[in-house]
Amino acid sequence: MSTVVLDSVTKVYPGGHLAVDRMSLRAEEGELLVLLGPSGCGKSTLLRMIAGLEEITSGDLYLDGRHANDLVPRDRDVAMVFQNGALYPHRTVRRNLSFPLEIAKADPALVRERVVELSRALHIDETLDRRPGTLSGGQRQRVAMGRAIVRQPSLFLMDEPLSNLDAGMRTELRMEISSLVRALGVTTIYVTHDQVEALTLADRIAIMNRGVLQDVGTPGQIYNDPATAFVASFLSSQQLNLLSATVRTPQNQYIMLDFGLHQITMPWTDPRAYAVSQHTGSQIIVGIRPDGLTPIGEGVDGPFFSGRVRTLEYHGHEWLAYLEVGIPAVPAPEPPHRQNGNGGGDGNGHGDAGGGRIRSMMRRLLATGDERPDQEIAVGSGHHRRADLVVRLGARPAWRAGEHGRVSVDLSRLMLFTVEGNRIDPPRR
Ligand SMILES: Nc1ncnc2c1ncn2[C@@H]1O[C@H](COP(=O)(O)OP(=O)(O)O)[C@@H](O)[C@H]1O
Ligand SMILES: [Mg+2]
Incomplete structure (x- = not known):
């Protein structure tokens, strides 16, 4: 579990494009914070800066109170899921899930137990011996999420994980993500451009436009009493x-x-x-x-x-x-x-x-x-x-x-x- 503090975080890409403009924001411990905004407003850039995949141009990032601008990704204890959750195509679902733990040299018995437990929570326990190519889009995204959280990171970052799925699957998986991250109590920052996803999932929503934070609040607060x-x-x-x-x-x-x-x-x-x-x-x-x-x-x-x-x-x-x-x-x-x-x-x-x-x-x-x-x-x-x-x-x-x-x-x-x-x-x- 972890808090995330952004203090006036700015990103200017080489060439001068200002993608994130002095964002100040705080994600509380165990909170599901949804970052919402139209395409191109800087959501992925912000998430990637938190993960350490993109350099911060100016401003400060604190993870659990620790200044994190210069920490390498593996020292941040952060897991990230993308739109197209990439999986190892030649490994079974089981090995895809267990691999992060194997690298971390976890006890094999514990690995087996954790993989089974997680696959049940994600409703993919029937697919453990299959390869990713034989799974539906929704199942693949479940495996990608499982692989990200199997190490029990302190911070879980999701970048539009549902946007490639059809409407029915999106609704189903949305409810499951909500109950899963709440059950795990992991601080989660979830990026989407879909206002329904934001309203239904979030503890709080931070809404951005053109790199600028517009409003932060509970779904009810920003829907009924919007700042702009x-x-x-x-x-x-x-x-x-x-x-x-x-x-x-x-x-x-x-x-x-x-x-x-x-x-x-x-x-x-x-x-x-x-x-x-x-x-x-x-x-x-x-x-x-x-x-x-x-x-x-x-x-x-x-x-x-x-x-x-x-x-x-x-x-x-x-x-x-x-x-x-x-x-x-x-x-x-x-x-x-x-x-x-x-x-x-x-x-x-x-x-x-x-x-x-x-x-x-x-x-x-x-x-x-x-x-x-x-x-x-x-x-x-x-x-x-x-x-x-x-x-x-x-x-x-x-x-x-x-x-x-x-x-x-x-x-x-x-x-x-x-x-x-x-x-x-x-x-x-
Ligand atoms: N590597 C890059 N170099 C230059 N500009 C970029 C780069 N990545 C993203 N951008 C630009 O920064 C802006 C924000 O992009 P992004 O963070 O991907 O937005 P979102 O995720 O909200 O759709 C966009 O205008 C995009 O074109
Ligand atoms: Mg994006």
């Missing part, structure tokens, strides 16, 4: 509604989020009222998940949006509706891409993720959005989204396309960000 608009949108299984609003405080009576064609009022009793009022006269970004909006009839009190139902979309377990409310959508702001030197977040997820470039981009988008609310805008994740409000309707659609629809807004589920994409309200954690 990027985190909010990356963790949404359906498209997140990100809208621009101007904050007004008419006669100081209440707070109004002015969306142009719609206004939503927030009473001073709202816990976030004071923080929001600091932005009076300025634009902010409001995030609403599709399930934070509920279709209602006319004449129901409370905050609402309304518009023509452009189209309905069938997703099997539910319907989504696209409601033309005439409010400009905005893309999730990205942290600036820093090559070397200036800019970037402060590493704790609350930093300046903006700077002048983002601010001017936002102004441009907000301005064009006002004139042409229906235009499609590219967002960072590569989707295109209209300025329609996405509403979750459940298994039976309440509306038909072309009808007028009205949705109530759950104020407590509004997520409020500055135009740079940082959470406005004090964290509710």
Whole structure:
């Protein structure tokens, strides 16, 4: 068992590419910490620096309190599993599992016992005398995991171990990894780009974008109270509604989020009222998940949006509706891409993720959005989204396309960000 501390760890690859930007993070003893982020954001680089396979450009790494930047991999007591868990093709599963212990000159009786025990836990005890070539992808990945943990390392690193498996196998193995690492009590850092995997597996999630740490917390904390608009949108299984609003405080009576064609009022009793009022006269970004909006009839009190139902979309377990409310959508702001030197977040997820470039981009988008609310805008994740409000309707659609629809807004589920994409309200954690 072991703790991992990263203090402002940075990686600049030869040629100047900044892959990891001043990451500060701590994995507690026995914790399953999931490192989540889009492809290319620096997850593997970070994991490889912890394993000692990649040099740390600056900053400090501590394993179990010991400064570890310069420790060679074998002195780190770390085991790693990759996407394609490489196995010895000419050795049986049994020998693949026992080999790390044989090298360590463990007692043969103990080796036999441990291999059998582990193969049972991983449900590969039937395959012990087969060679890797005869196994399914899921079985091979189980053997790779078994081989990594058979030596009982203090730290277990997994780099997208499930991403080559089909969906059913992924779910099955995900549950097993979860119970296995918890039963062993080994500190585990698990890398994935899949938000469902992260939410279901993690004790805590650390989410990165472009080498910069965005947020850290339990799955519930970062899903319900994300530190940045990027985190909010990356963790949404359906498209997140990100809208621009101007904050007004008419006669100081209440707070109004002015969306142009719609206004939503927030009473001073709202816990976030004071923080929001600091932005009076300025634009902010409001995030609403599709399930934070509920279709209602006319004449129901409370905050609402309304518009023509452009189209309905069938997703099997539910319907989504696209409601033309005439409010400009905005893309999730990205942290600036820093090559070397200036800019970037402060590493704790609350930093300046903006700077002048983002601010001017936002102004441009907000301005064009006002004139042409229906235009499609590219967002960072590569989707295109209209300025329609996405509403979750459940298994039976309440509306038909072309009808007028009205949705109530759950104020407590509004997520409020500055135009740079940082959470406005004090964290509710
Ligand atoms: N050996 C390398 N030399 C130069 N650039 C690299 C190297 N390895 C990775 N990169 C770059 O660093 C960034 C982060 O890569 P990586 O850590 O593999 O991301 P992830 O695992 O999150 O997909 C990417 O832009 C990638 O192209
Ligand atoms: Mg990777």
